[in-house]
Amino acid sequence: PSFDDPVTNVTAIAGDTVTLPCSVKNLKDYKVMWLDHRTKTLTLEARRIIADERITIERPDIGDWNLYIHGVELSDAGKYMCQVNTVPVKIKYVILTVHEPPEIIPELSSKEEVFVRESDTVQLVCNVTGVPTPTVRWYKKSTNRRPYGYNDKEMIGHDGMVLRIRNISRYCDDVYQCVADNGVNLPKSREIKVTVQFPPEIHLPTKKLSQAVGKETILNCEVTSNPSMYSAWTRDGITIQNSDKFKIDIYEDYKNTMTLSMKISDIQKPDFGVYRCEAQNEFGRDFKDFFLYELVTTTPSPSTPSAVTTTTPVHVYVFTWTPSVRTYTPRREYHSKDRPPLATKKKPKG
Template sequence: MSEFKFGMSVTEPTFEYGHVKKSSHTRKTRSEGVWRDPPTREMCLRASITLWLLLEVHLISHWISVATEFRFGQNDRVIDETPINVKVVAKTTAILPCTVDPKYTEGFNDEYKVVWVNPEHIVISLQDRRMLNDMRITVERPFLSDWNLHIRNISLKDAGIYSCQINTVPPRFKKVNLIVQVPPKITYYTRPTDIKVRVGDDVQLMCNSTGIPPPTITWYRLNRYSNKAKEKIGFEGEVLRIRNISRVCADSYECVANNSVPPSKSRQIKVTVEYPPEIRLPNSRIGQIVGRETILECIISSSPLGVTVWKRHGVELSTSWKYEVDLYNDGPHTVTLTLRIANIDHNDFGIYMCEALNPHGMTSAKMMLYEVFPFTRPPPTTTTTTQSYVHYTPKVMIVSNAGGNQKHGSGSFGHYSGGKVNMKTKLTHDKTLLTKPSAGAQLTGSVLFSLNYSVTVTVTFIPLHMYRTYT
């Protein structure tokens, strides 16, 4: 490589070629290289001017670039560069906003262009013209500054980061992250909706779901066989576990999938707990009078219900002129079996059996029908008179309140018109007229007796006269 050096004398420059210095006036042969003329003053001046011009052009370009960047970046906001997320439900329309200062898009002789680029870095629009053959895509401009990208009937494959760009120096762009949301969906084919288990088993209820974002599964018990309201049970998740299940757990359960994207989805699972029959008798003994009828009741709980019968001496009883068998439904797993016995005679008294049978077992209960006798009341031993009378059994004293002096006596004859007369006489066993009111006295009150020993007395009330007789 050769190096050019300016010497002390402009007219006598020297060249270094290899390791040998030669004078500028030295001539090379054709084998040593080409002929070279020594540089002149004019050539050096021309080279200096060219170098200065190149330096000026470079400086001017640099300052223009800096000024352009300062103008677009500091003084003006060419495009709203704030990145945003746009959440849209699948099969709806997505609107991706982009705002550009109109003086760059409407002026400068169309020098600046706005383009949209999809997540695959493919230009999908130039200005307001669509560049892809996708009829779902349009650029809408409700205002001069708007360059909004509309994507209709959105799907999962449309999700990603879109870029709105303008070809300034340097280019400006806005990023929009399109998030496509999908409502929850429950896959019904994974598990049956009707599960049958036995008492004591462990049960797992499954509820698989899909959606974006992933849905949350909540479990509820519907309480179909009680008056309780729907209640939340267990923990959130796709699996509900019931360990050592009992007959009270038989019910319908519901899982609800929700990811804040309407509508939420739900699924109901019916759990049937099977167990052997259980019998309850309201009365284990019942009595009745000969010639009448009675009804025997037997309450049976089982799952499944199976066969229920009444038996007498090991023989199944069916509906006839003597017996009537009826079955009443008291709930999903409970029935009442009744036996009506008509015109009871002595042969109908004894033991009756209520039996229930299902695939998980058999059980029975006994009920006794016994005879009762009617109650008869003996006739009263009384004596009647022609006047009205009252039957009673006094036991000692009959105290009488009437005006006058008090005497030891036995009876209360009440009040008489014309004033009160106290008249008391001891009661004896002979049939003698004990007391008789004075002339003109009239009974207006009631008779009260205090008893010590028993006798049978008939009191006869006669107008203006009162006396006692014994029977």
């Protein structure tokens, strides 16, 4: 007897049915048996020897003695032997490799939402299994400061089951994703939302404002905090509530930031003074003061017409004397009206 190939490599995915081929020529009266990677006899001719019902012999052709393993497991991987009881024994080796798709173990991984205080170090874990060992990559899905429904994913850190973020800031508050891939079936992923907590910070776009009696005005205060627990406009230590005089609206500007807008109607003299915007959570407190002044308008007095100054012009007379000799440049003499011109002597004839 002889085999078609002395060695065959077979790769299967855990859970599938795998075929280990063995084709014998000129078998005659000899018998075929299968042994597993532990040298345990599995079959003799077409009969199963062991109790494992996953094992069967399939013979699509007269010379085929193929071993089928249904629902193959990782533990089934190894070197199998198809033997013919000749002397010496003839053996064909079939090397079975079993792959397993990646899986993420939730119980050994970080929770789906992690809370951390600003400036601390956070450690995110994705514990995975699979054969071959999966590669784990980390991504940050930047949902902040983006249009609604838009996700921008960027790869961060190094490959591995653990991602460490040191000295974390509020700008790291986002959704993180680990993706495990080993080339078997589709990759597996898990998202972890990281929430960074920090004390309140208050910003006043304008700290001072003047307004006239009887008018209305609006005071704005921006509060940034996480979590947002308490924020209000106060005066003299008393929280201002909505009334006919005051109306407070809250606007969500962007993540972790809101604006407290307070409208003051029909301002009277007692309404001028200091207003305080304050906020507090479990990590701290902040406040800023706003100064509202009275706008006093004054009417200017009529202006006195200025005196008109009259200037008397000064006349200048110009006299020209042309000498008889033409080789000289004419000389001009200038005299004022208050000084008569000098008399000119006539040159005697001769």
